[in-house]
Amino acid sequence: MIIDLRSDTVTKPSKEMLEAMMDAQVGDDVFREDPTINKLEKHISDMFGKEQALFFPSGTMANQTAIKLHTTPGDQVICDKYAHIFNYESGGAAFNSGVSCNLLNGSRGMFTANQVKEAINPDAYYYSKTALVEIENTTNKGGGACWDFKEIIKIKQVCKENKLGFHLDGARLWHALITKNETTKQYGEAFDTISVCLSKGLGAPIGSVLIGDSEIMSNALRIRKLFGGNMRQGGYLAAAGLYALDHNMSRLKNDHLKAKDIGKELLRLAMIKSVEPIETNIVIFELQDDVDDQYFVKELAKKNIFIINMGGRKLRMVTHLDYTDSMHEILIQQLNLI
Structure with missing residues (x-):
């Protein structure tokens, strides 16, 4: 044994999940004609109370797309020193979006609204423009720690006051929801964009989803294509995600x-x-x-x-x-x- x-991420699909995958109705998703992918995207956008969702082959690609949606080259992203987007995405923020990271010294991957305030660069041409705040829940390098939602709301207010984007790397958000008895709608209201993973705790073989409202998501499909993430009959994978959401959450x-x-x-x-x-x-x-x-x-x-x-x-x-x-x-x- x-x-x-x-x-x-080492889990393998169960017999029941495989059966759901094999029974999936599929089409060409590049033409947006895969009914199972469309169903998954609609289901998750509804869960979070957002207008749009887009299926990705990986959480890294979903996060990298979000960064590109929120920033322009030369901008700066505020995140924790333990952040996955900084430590484990191969320098993608710099390579794909031309942005730098202002790393906060948080506690187990979590920081405060006051730390965000202090990290925002002055409005002068010789500073990089602060454009985005990113948090991770649960925190991977922080040992699966869960954020205090009250602090998230405080950070959201700082972002609103300073016209900053607010992105959640929710690769293991499902764990936080169960532990803290919180809801997807709460998170949908707090963040501009959210990525969630279906292939970690929920046990699907592949797949993450990026969620946001229409304005911020308007260019997401183009960026996914730019990153090489378009799929054809991806509904077989989306079916695994739908099964995971229905059966593996509790x-x-x-x-x-x-x-x-x-x-x-x-x-x-x-x-x-x-x-x-x-x-x-x-x-x-x-x-x-x-x-x-x-x-x-x-x-x-x-x-x-x-x-x-x-x-x-x-x-x-x-x-x-x-x-x-x-x-x-x-x-x-x-x-x-x-």
């Missing part, structure tokens, strides 16, 4: 419970220095100074348990729908044998 906790709380259980077990081990607070499905922990992190990862790999070494002596485990109860029991047992 292989226990893969490197990411929640079960996310099971992943959260398992993650918290892992955290408690890690804290019992003498070799563990600390475990970051666990709210959702990500467990980030640090080893004692005298414990070799590569040794720890290799010892687990010998037992067919795979996790991520994030560097700086920090390791990560991510629970997901393919991580079963029996796998969970084995992991707990093996942690005590290292």
Whole structure:
């Protein structure tokens, strides 16, 4: 048995999801004639109370499109130092949109409205123009932490007062909604654009969706084409997303419970220095100074348990729908044998 906790992207479609994919009605989406993609886009735009949505092959492409919609070359984006758009999108903000990032020193990937205010550049020609504020919920590098929605609203007000765009990288937003008992409509009202992923916690094989109102989304289709993201009979993939939304949302709380259980077990081990607070499905922990992190990862790999070494002596485990109860029991047992 292989226990893969490197990411929640390692899941594979269930038999039922595959059946939904094979039963999908499809067409040519370049002509906007794929009925299943159209259905998915309409469904998600309605969920968030927005006018338009566009299906993408990846969350990175959806985020990069949003940045390009909000900015012009030379502009600046305010985001956290842990932001996915800065750390894990191959420098796309600079390459694709010609923008720089003003990195805030937040807490676990989250910052305050006051920090945003202080980061906005003066209105002088020799400064880059601040054009966009971007946040990530949940925070990946911050250990699956969930934002305080009250702070989001405060940041929204700062954006409104300063005529800044406001984008949410909601790759794992579904986890925050379950944990905080919040709604998609709340987020739709707060943000100008939102990207959501269907291939992480929800278990679809591919796909993210970018949501926004008509004005900001008017050029999104052209930019997706520019980035090479147009698809033909993509409805087979969209069908997986529709199935995931209908069947895999409420079960996310099971992943959260398992993650918290892992955290408690890690804290019992003498070799563990600390475990970051666990709210959702990500467990980030640090080893004692005298414990070799590569040794720890290799010892687990010998037992067919795979996790991520994030560097700086920090390791990560991510629970997901393919991580079963029996796998969970084995992991707990093996942690005590290292």
